[in-house]
């Protein structure tokens with residue numbers, strides 16, 4: 001077996017939630033993509049991180065943005081997950097969202113959101129790790145969308 005495939009398979013054994021990270025571009029347009037690299041880092045100060053492949057066409061937008069928002073998807077938001085992982089022109093089409101802190105695009109009906117001021121950016125291999133300080137957060141009791149071994153599920157189906 002090819003080593004990178006073995007590594008991908010092993011990485012995939014860490015069950016995660018699914019999020020869409022968003023920001024507002026220099027043109028004020030909303031930008032975003034699906035991620036599962038989100039992690040909470042610190043309570044005091046409140047810090048989070050996520051990582052972006054350095055092949056992303058959105059790399060410069062996120063590098064230049066002072067803020068980003070993490071939108072943690074609910075189980076019924078599979079379509080939003082697919083939309084923000086696809087190379088389509090308008091990923092926000094048909095999505096219910098509003099402008100939050102610093103004009104950040106915030107998606108409605110998620111299970112949690114973190115509106116963050118970007119702090120450090122660290123080049124790490126083929127990804128860039130973005131750290132942010134949480135300025136606003138919300139959460140709900142909806143069920144999460146779960147990603148495990150390349151498949152989507154819910155906490156109900158995973159139990």
Ligand SMILES: Cc1cc2nc3c(=O)[nH]c(=O)nc-3n(C[C@H](O)[C@H](O)[C@H](O)COP(=O)(O)O)c2cc1C
Nearest residue numbers: 033034035036037051052053056057058085086147
């Ligand atoms: C469940 C899931 C998790 C993903 N996690 C990440 C991630 O953490 N970082 C990343 O750079 N891409 C991740 N991707 C891939 C991007 O969503 C996908 O490549 C998208 O096309 C990137 O948009 P961009 O090319 O406009 O940057 C993930 C995709 C899926 C479906």
